[in-house]
Amino acid sequence: MRFRQARFEEPLIFELSRPGAHGFEFPKLEPELERSLEEALNEIPEELRREDLNLPELSELDVVRHFTRLSEMNYSITTGMYPLGSCTMKYNPVLNEEVALSPKVLDIHPLQPEETVQGCLKLLYDLEQLLKKLTGMDRFSFQPSAGAHGEFLGCLIIREYHRSKGRNRRVMIVPDSAHGTNPASAAMAGFEVRVVRSNEYGCVDVEELEKMVDEDVAGIMLTNPNTLGIFEKDIEKIVELIHGVDGLLYYDGANLNALLGKVRPGDMGFDIIHLNLHKTFSTPHGGGGPGSGPIGVVEKLVDFLPPPLVEYDEESGRYYLDYDKPRSVGRVKMFHGNFSVLVKTYAYLLRMGGDGLRRVAETSVLASNYLLRKVEKLRGVSLPFDPKRPRKHEFVVSLKPLYKETGVRAIDVAKRLLDHGYHAPTIYFPLIVDEAFMVEPTETESKREIDGFYEALKNVLDEAYRDPEKVKNAPYNMAVGRVDEVRASRPKTMIPSWKVYRRMRG
Amino acid sequence: MGGKIPYIALTEGEVREMLREIGVKDVDELYSDIPSKYLLEKFDFPPPRSEMEVKELIEEILSKNRHMGELKLFIGGGAWPHYIPSAVKEIVSRSEFFTSYTPYQPEASQGILQALFEYQSLLAELLEIDVVNASMYDWATALGEAFRMAARVTRRRRILYPHYISPQRREVASTYSSGMGLRLEDYMQLEDGFVDLEDLKGRLDRDVAAIYIEYPSYLGFIAKNIKAVGELAHEVGALFIVGVDPTALGVFEAPGRLGADIVVGEGQPLGLPMSFGGPLLGILGCKLEPRLLHSLPGRLIGMTKTLRGDERAYCMILQSREQHIKRERATSNICTNQALCAVAVATYLSLLGRDGVVELGRQILARTNYMIRKLSEVSGVKAPLFDAPHFKEFAYKVDGHPSHKLLRKLLGKGIVGGIDLSREFDELGNSILTCVTEIHLKQDIDQYVNIVKEVVEG
Numbered sequence: 001m002r003f004r005q006a007r008f009e010e011p012l013i014f015e016l017s018r019p020g021a022h023g024f025e026f027p028k029l030e031p032e033l034e035r036s037l038e039e040a041l042n043e044i045p046e047e048l049r050r051e052d053l054n055l056p057e058l059s060e061l062d063v064v065r066h067f068t069r070l071s072e073m074n075y076s077i078t079t080g081m082y083p084l085g086s087c088t089m090k091y092n093p094v095l096n097e098e099v100a101l102s103p104k105v106l107d108i109h110p111l112q113p114e115e116t117v118q119g120c121l122k123l124l125y126d127l128e129q130l131l132k133k134l135t136g137m138d139r140f141s142f143q144p145s146a147g148a149h150g151e152f153l154g155c156l157i158i159r160e161y162h163r164s165k166g167r168n169r170r171v172m173i174v175p176d177s178a179h180g181t182n183p184a185s186a187a188m189a190g191f192e193v194r195v196v197r198s199n200e201y202g203c204v205d206v207e208e209l210e211k212m213v214d215e216d217v218a219g220i221m222l223t224n225p226n227t228l229g230i231f232e233k234d235i236e237k238i239v240e241l242i243h244g245v246d247g248l249l250y251y252d253g254a255n256l257n258a259l260l261g262k263v264r265p266g267d268m269g270f271d272i273i274h275l276n277l278h279k280t281f282s283t284p285h286g287g288g289g290p291g292s293g294p295i296g297v298v299e300k301l302v303d304f305l306p307p308p309l310v311e312y313d314e315e316s317g318r319y320y321l322d323y324d325k326p327r328s329v330g331r332v333k334m335f336h337g338n339f340s341v342l343v344k345t346y347a348y349l350l351r352m353g354g355d356g357l358r359r360v361a362e363t364s365v366l367a368s369n370y371l372l373r374k375v376e377k378l379r380g381v382s383l384p385f386d387p388k389r390p391r392k393h394e395f396v397v398s399l400k401p402l403y404k405e406t407g408v409r410a411i412d413v414a415k416r417l418l419d420h421g422y423h424a425p426t427i428y429f430p431l432i433v434d435e436a437f438m439v440e441p442t443e444t445e446s447k448r449e450i451d452g453f454y455e456a457l458k459n460v461l462d463e464a465y466r467d468p469e470k471v472k473n474a475p476y477n478m479a480v481g482r483v484d485e486v487r488a489s490r491p492k493t494m495i496p497s498w499k500v501y502r503r504m505r506g
Numbered sequence: 507m508g509g510k511i512p513y514i515a516l517t518e519g520e521v522r523e524m525l526r527e528i529g530v531k532d533v534d535e536l537y538s539d540i541p542s543k544y545l546l547e548k549f550d551f552p553p554p555r556s557e558m559e560v561k562e563l564i565e566e567i568l569s570k571n572r573h574m575g576e577l578k579l580f581i582g583g584g585a586w587p588h589y590i591p592s593a594v595k596e597i598v599s600r601s602e603f604f605t606s607y608t609p610y611q612p613e614a615s616q617g618i619l620q621a622l623f624e625y626q627s628l629l630a631e632l633l634e635i636d637v638v639n640a641s642m643y644d645w646a647t648a649l650g651e652a653f654r655m656a657a658r659v660t661r662r663r664r665i666l667y668p669h670y671i672s673p674q675r676r677e678v679a680s681t682y683s684s685g686m687g688l689r690l691e692d693y694m695q696l697e698d699g700f701v702d703l704e705d706l707k708g709r710l711d712r713d714v715a716a717i718y719i720e721y722p723s724y725l726g727f728i729a730k731n732i733k734a735v736g737e738l739a740h741e742v743g744a745l746f747i748v749g750v751d752p753t754a755l756g757v758f759e760a761p762g763r764l765g766a767d768i769v770v771g772e773g774q775p776l777g778l779p780m781s782f783g784g785p786l787l788g789i790l791g792c793k794l795e796p797r798l799l800h801s802l803p804g805r806l807i808g809m810t811k812t813l814r815g816d817e818r819a820y821c822m823i824l825q826s827r828e829q830h831i832k833r834e835r836a837t838s839n840i841c842t843n844q845a846l847c848a849v850a851v852a853t854y855l856s857l858l859g860r861d862g863v864v865e866l867g868r869q870i871l872a873r874t875n876y877m878i879r880k881l882s883e884v885s886g887v888k889a890p891l892f893d894a895p896h897f898k899e900f901a902y903k904v905d906g907h908p909s910h911k912l913l914r915k916l917l918g919k920g921i922v923g924g925i926d927l928s929r930e931f932d933e934l935g936n937s938i939l940t941c942v943t944e945i946h947l948k949q950d951i952d953q954y955v956n957i958v959k960e961v962v963e964g
Contacts, residue, residue, distance in 0.1 A: 005614070013624045013856050023857035024591050026865050029872055030948050036879060037872035041757070043895045045730050048759045050867075054631045055860040060593050063856045067597040067621065067849075074617030077605035084607055091513055092605050095557050099564045107574035109581050110783030112922055113913075119571035120782045126567075133551050145643040145784065146842035148829065156681065184829035184839035188654075190685035193834040231540050261549040262537065268544055278842065282513070284601075286846030287618035288608040288805065289641065290785035293842075306681075330681035334584045334646045334674050335783025343564070350560045351512055354551030359511045362533045367516070369536055370524040390536040418614050423607075429830070446515035447524065473814070478613040481812040483819045485612070488810035491796070494823060495809040496637045498627035500794060 003080075003421030005478045006072035013066060014498050017056035023063050073479035074287070075423055081449045085394045085426040085438025086179065086227055088257050088279035095351065096283065096344035105343050110335035114320050120339065121319035124310045127346045134349075134357070135273055136266020137296030141305045142337035147254060148181040149332060150274030150293030151221070155189035156329040157272060157297065157304045158219045158248045164304075164327070165246070169218035173242075175204050177228060177430040182221040182252060191218060198432055202228040202385030206237050213241050219248035224268070225255050225392035227430040227438070228385055229368065239269035248272060248301075253293075256280045257442070258365050258392035261358035271298050283344040292341040303327040308336075363443035364393040367450055371441055372397070374454050380405065380461045384433055394440035398433050408464040408471050410435040415482060416463070416474035420456035511554065574780075578921045578950050582899050582941030583724070584645070584672050584772065585780045588753070589945050590854075594777040597853045604846050608805075612821035619820035622845060623807045625852040632755050632855065632863070633769045634762030635791040639804035641844040642788025645772035646675040649718070649749060650682025651790060651803045651838055652768045656716035656745045657688055658801050658837070664689045666709055667718040668701070670725050673930050688715070699727035699894025701735050710742050716768075720749040721761060725927075725939060726874070726899030727892040728758065736765030752776055752789065753943075754897045756867030768792045775943075777854030778847050787847040800827060803838030805845075869944040870898050873951065877942050878902075880955040886962045891937055901927055903937040907961055913938065915961055921954055 029037065041049075058066075075082075082089035099105075108117060128140045144150035155172065162169040172186035173194050183193040194212055199205040203226070220242050224232045232238065242249050251265040251273035257280045259265075265273045277283050278291030285291065297305060306328050308321035352360065372395040376383045380402030383395075399410045414424030414437075426438040441450050464471045473482065487493045495501045516524070521533075530536060537545065555563070579587045598604065602617065609615030609622075622640045629638040642648040653665050665683065667676070669692040680690055693709060694702040701719065717739040722728050729735070736746040748761035750771035755761075761769045773787030774780070792798040808823035829836040858866060874896050881889035881902055889902035904912055909926045916923035924940035942951065 010620065012620070012627070013852070014627065017859075021859070022861065023593070023859055024862050026862075026869050026944060029869065033872040033876050033948060036876035037868055039879075040871045040875035040895065041868075044728070044758065047733065048728065048730065048764075050755060050757055050759050050864075053756060053860050053863060055628065055855060055858075055863055057859040057861065058856060060857060063853060064593050064596060066856070067853055068600065070617035070621050071597070071600040071602035072617065073620075074602045074606050075611075075614035076602045078601040082607060084610075087607055089607055092601075093513055095560065097599075097604075099561060102565070102568055103573045103575055104568035104571040106779035106781050107587075108571055108782040109574075109579050109587065109780050109922065110585055111581055111583060111925060112572075112577070112579070113917060116572040116577060116917075116922070117782065119568040122570065123564075123567050130551070145647075145844070146840070148839040148841045149643060149647075152839055156684070159685075180828075180830035180833045180836070181839050181841050183834035184832070184836040187834040187836075188682075188685050188839050190687070233539060235544075236541060261551065262546060263540060263544045264546065267546075276842075284604045284846075285607045285842070286604050286844075287606045287615075287622070287849065288845030289843040290643075290845075290847060291842040330684070331674060331677045332647070332681055333678060333784070334644050334672075334786065338784040339782040340779075340785065347560055347564055350552070350555050350563060351557065353554030354549045356511045356514075356554045357551065358549060359514055362536075363514050363516055363521075365536050366521065366524055366528075366533050369528050369530075373528050389539055390530075392536075414611065415613065418611060423614060424611050426610075443514050443516075447517075447520040449515075475613050479616040480613055480817050480819045481814050483612040483821045484810050484813045485821050485823075488808040488821050489823045489825070493810070496626065496794075496799075496806055496823065497623075497630040499630045500636055501809060 003419060003477050007479045008069045008073065010066065010069050012498060014056050016058055016062055016066060019057055021057045021059045023058050023060045080421050081445050081453055082423040083425050083439045083441050083453060084423060085440040086254055088440060088442060090282055090442040091444035092282055092284040093348065096347045099347050100340045100343040105340050118319055121310050123343060123346055125312055125319055127342055130349050131296060135296050136264035137273055138299045139302045139305060140294050140296045142294045142342055143306050143333045144293040144295060145333060145338050146289060146291045147274055147276045147293040148185055150295040151181055151185035152188050153332045154250050154272040154274060154295050155186050155191060157301055159189055160304045160329045161248060161301060162218055169216060171216045172218055173212060173220040176432050177226050178221060178223060179227065179252060179254060201233065202230045203232050203234060204238060206234045209238065209241060213245055215245060217245055217247050219250055221250040221252060223252040223255050225258050228396045229391035229394040230389060231392060235268050254279060255393065258361055260361040261354055262361050271301060277341055277345045281345040282348045283341050290338050290341060292338045304329050306331045360443050367441040367443060367445065368393050368395055371439060371450055371454060375457065378458055378461050380464065394438060396433050396436055396438045399435040399437050402461060402464055403435050406464045406468045408468045410437050412471045412474060413460050416460045416471045417456055418475040419477040422453050422456050580940045580942060580954060581922045581924050583925045583939060584674060585783055585786065586775050586941060586943060587780065587945055588775050588943050590777050590779060591857050593857055594850050594853045598846055598850045603849055609822065616820060619807050621849045621852055623809060623820050625848040626807060628852055628855040629789060629791065632752055633791055634760035635766065635769050636794035637799060638789060638791035639802060639806050641848045642790050642804055643844060644786035644788045645770060646678035648770040648788035648790040649675060650679040652747050652770050653679055653683050653688060654686055655768065655801050656747065657686055659797050660715040660745060662713045662715035664691065664714045665716050665718065666691055666693050666714060668693060668695055668720060668723060670695055670723050671720060672724045697892060699729050699892045700731050701729050703734060706738060710738060712742060714742055714744040716745040716747050718747040718749065722751060722754055722897045725892060725901045726896040727894040728897065733764050751898060753866055753870060756864035757871055767798065773847065773851045776851045778850055785844055785847050787844045787851060801837055804840050805843060866944060873942045873946055874898055874900065877951045880951065881958060884959045884962055887958060891934065898943060899939055899941045901934065901937045901939050903935060904958065904962060909936045909938045912961055916957055919957055
C-alpha cells in the first residue's frame with residue numbers, strides 16, 4: 001500500500017504570532033466591575049504585579065489551522081491499524097465520545113451537593129457492579145488515572161495490609177517480563193524489588209520463585225497473560241506459594257483483553273487488580289492520556305481503599321459518598337478519578353454485554369494466533385518460548401535472525417512499516433527477547449487489515465535482505481524522516497521549551 | 507463466533523478461514539492451555555444493548571444530575587467553573603489527536619509531539635520557568651511528585667507546607683510521600699495572608715528539602731511576603747516549590763520570578779471542563795538545572811532535527827528517567843498522563859494569547875473584588891476572612907449562621923454557594939469558601955449577596 005502522511009513545515013505557535021491579533025475576547029466589564037478592578041489592582045504590591053507576558057498573538061483561524069495541521073501529522077486509530085503490543089489499541093467507539101460530551105458529564109463540579117449529582121453517583125455505582133462481575137473482585141476505587149497510578153495504590157494497600165498484621169514486609173516480586181511500571185510502582189511505595197526469571201516456556205520460573213518466597217515477601221505483581229502473550233501456566237502454584245506466606249497477588253490488568261468473560265482474575269486467586277480502561281475498555285489514549293486505572297480488591301482489603309466509596313441507600317433510594325475510611329492508605333488523586341473516561345467505559349460495557357465481551361476476548365486471541373502463524377514463517381523471524389503453545393491476544397517474535405543476516409534491526413523494520421501505513425508494533429519489549437517485536441492486532445481489525453499488515457511486514461523483511469540500507473534509513477513517507485533522538489537528549493543540544501531555544505540562539 | 511457483535515470486525519466466514527490457517531477446529535482450542543477450573547462456563551453479565559438503547563439508558567441516568575446550565579456554581583477548591591472557547595473543543599475532538607497512542611514513534615506522531623512541546627513552552631512562558639513536563643494527573647499528584655523530587659535532589663526528608671491547603675491535595679501529597687518516609691509539616695499563615703516568617707524560621711534546619719507555598723492560596727489570598735519565603739528556603743539549601751492557579755498569572759507575577767525552583771499547579775481552568783473532577787491536568791515544571799531536570803518525573807518533549815537533514819522534528823527526551831527504561835530506579839512510575847488535556851491547554855493559551863490571558867486575570871480579579879465588597883457591606887458578614895488581596899476565591903463568615911444552613915438556602919435558589927470550611931478548618935468556624943470567575947454575571951453575584959442578606963436579616 002502507498003501511504004503518505006501529511007507533511008507541513010508548520011512553525012511553532014510562537015513563530016506564527018502576529019502582534020495585535022486576537023483569537024478570543026471577553027465581554028466588556030460593567031462600570032462597577034471596572035471600578036472594582038482598579039481597586040483590586042491597587043492592592044497588589046508592585047513586586048507581585050505581572051509586567052510582561054510572552055505569549056503569542058493569533059486569530060482564531062490561525063490557531064485552528066495550526067492545530068488542525070498538526071493533527072494531520074499524527075497517526076491514530078482512526079487513521080490506521082495500530083498493532084502496538086501491550087497497549088490494546090482497539091477502536092474507540094464514537095458513541096462513547098458522544099455520551100461523555102453531555103453537559104451532564106462535563107459541567108458538573110466534583111464537590112456539588114450529593115442530591116445534585118445523583119446521576120454521576122449512580123453511574124459510578126452501576127459501573128462498579130459490572131466490573132465486580134467481570135473480575136471477581138469485591139470493591140473498586142476509581143481514583144487512579146492510569147495503570148501505573150493503580151499499581152502505586154495497589155502497592156500501598158499491600159504494604160498497609162502487612163502493617164495491619166504488625167509486620168513490615170520489604171520485598172515485592174516482579175517477573176523479568178513485567179511492564180516497567182510494576183517495579184517502578186513497587187519502589188515508589190517503598191518496596192525493594194526482587195526479580196524472578198522466566199523459564200523456557202516464557203512463564204514465571206516456579207522453582208526459582210519457590211526459593212525466593214520467604215517471610216520478607218509482601219507480594220507479587222503479575223500480568224496474565226504475560227507480556228509474551230502467554231498464559232502463566234503455573235498460576236495455581238504461584239498463588240499457593242505467595243498465599244503460603246500470607247503475601248498478596250497483584251494483577252496488572254494491561255492484558256485482560258484476552259480473558260474478558262472467559263477467566264476472572266479473582267477466580268485465579270488474585271487479591272488486587274487494576275484495569276486499564278483506556279486499553280481493554282476502548283476509551284481513547286488521547287496521545288498519551290487521560291486514561292483511567294481503577295483498582296479492585298478482595299473483601300479483606302476493602303478498608304484500605306481511599307475514600308470516598310459510592311454507596312446506595314435503599315430506604316431513601318439515594319446514592320451517597322462514604323468518606324469514613326479510617327484505615328485507608330489515603331487518597332491518590334483529587335475527587336473521584338477521571339469521570340468522563342468512566343462514562344465511556346460504562347457505555348462500552350452496556351453495549352457489548354456479556355456475550356460481546358467474551359467475543360472480544362476470543363476474537364482478539366484468534367486474530368493474534370492467526371497473524372502469528374503467518375508471521376513466524378517469514379524469513380528473519382524467530383518465535384521464542386514454546387512455539388507450539390497458543391498465544392493470547394498478543395505475541396512476541398524476535399527479529400534477531402534478520403539482524404544477524406542483514407544488520408537491519410527491529411527499530412528499522414518498525415520505521416519502514418510506517419511507510420506502508422501501519423503503526424509499528426512495540427519493539428525491544430519485553431526485555432528478555434532480543435530484537436523483540438510485539439504484536440497485538442485486537443478484535444476490532446478486519447481480516448483485510450490484518451492481512452495487509454502481514455503483507456507490509458513481509459515486504460519490509462524481503463526488502464531488508466535485498467536493500468538493507470533502504471530499510472535502515474526509513475521512514476520516507478511520514479511528516480519527517482528518521483528523528484535524531486540522541487541529539488534531542490544530549491545536554492548541549494537539548495531543547496525542552498521555546499524559552500530554552502531562544503536562550504540557546506542568543 | 508461471528509454474529510452481530512458491535513465493533514468486532516471479523517465475519518463468520520473470516521473466522522472459519524482463520525481457524526483453518528491456525529490449524530485448530532475452534533477458538534476454545536486456543537484457550538486449551540488455561541486450566542479448565544478457571545474457565546467460566548457461564549458469564550454472569552447483562553446482555554448486549556443496541557446503540558440507541560445505550561444512549562437512552564445513559565441519558566436517563568445522567569438526567570438526575572444538575573449541571574452548570576441549571577445551577578449557578580460558586581464553587582472551586584481544586585476544579586473551577588470557567589468558559590471554554592469553542593475552538594478548544596474543536597481541536598481536542600480531532601480523532602487524529604484523541605485516538606493516538608503515546609508518541610513512541612516520533613516520525614508518525616509529529617503532530618501531538620509539537621502540540622505537547624507547545625504546551626510545555628506556553629506554560630514555561632506563563633510560569634517563567636525553563637521546563638514544564640508534558641503533564642501529570644492533577645495538581646495534587648504533581649505536588650506529591652514535587653515533594654519526592656525535592657527529597658531526591660537534596661537528600662533531605664522534611665517538607666514544610668502551608669496550613670491552609672486543600673485537605674484533599676494535602677492528603678494526596680502525603681500518600682505520595684509515604685513510600686519515601688518523608689515528614690510533612692505545616693507552617694502558619696497570618697490573618698493578613700502573610701506567611702508567619704518567625705514561625706517558619708523556627709522550623710527550618712538542614713533536613714528541610716523544600717518549602718511549599720500556594721499562590722493564590724487555597725483560600726484565595728495572596729501572601730505578600732512570598733519572595734521572603736523563597737529566600738528563607740534557599741538560605742538553608744532547601745528548594746522553593748510554588749503551587750499556582752495559572753489563571754492568576756496574567757495579573758500576578760510569575761512564580762519563576764519569585765524564586766521558585768519547582769512549580770506545580772492545576773491546568774483545568776485553562777480550557778478543560780470540570781467533568782465531576784476528572785480528567786484534570788497536573789502542571790509540573792522546574793529550572794533548567796541538571797540536578798532538577800534529571801530528577802523531574804513524567805514525559806518531556808524536546809525539539810531536535812532529523813538524522814538526514816536539518817528538518818526540525820520533535821520527540822520524547824530524557825527517557826532514561828522513566829519507568830520503561832529505569833524500572834525500579836525511575837524518577838516516577840508515571841506512564842499514561844493527561845496528554846490530550848495538555849493539547850487543550852495549548853490551544854486555549856494560543857487563542858487567548860498575551861492580551862487574553864491578562865484580560866482573563868482582570869475579569870476574575872474584578873469579580874472577586876466586587877463580590878467581596880458587596881458581601882462585606884452586609885452587616886454581620888465578614889468578607890474576606892483574610893485581610894489580603896484575593897483572586898478567584900475567598901472565605902467569608904456570617905455571624906450566628908451555620909455555613910451548612912446558608913449553603914442549603916442558596917441551593918434552594920439554584921446556587922451552589924461554595925465549600926463549607928467548618929468541616930475542613932475548625933479554627934475558621936462557620937465559614938464558606940466561595941469562588942467567582944469570568945463566567946459569573948454581575949446579576950448572579952448580586953443575587954447571591956441578596957440571599958445572604960435575606961438570611962442575615964431573617
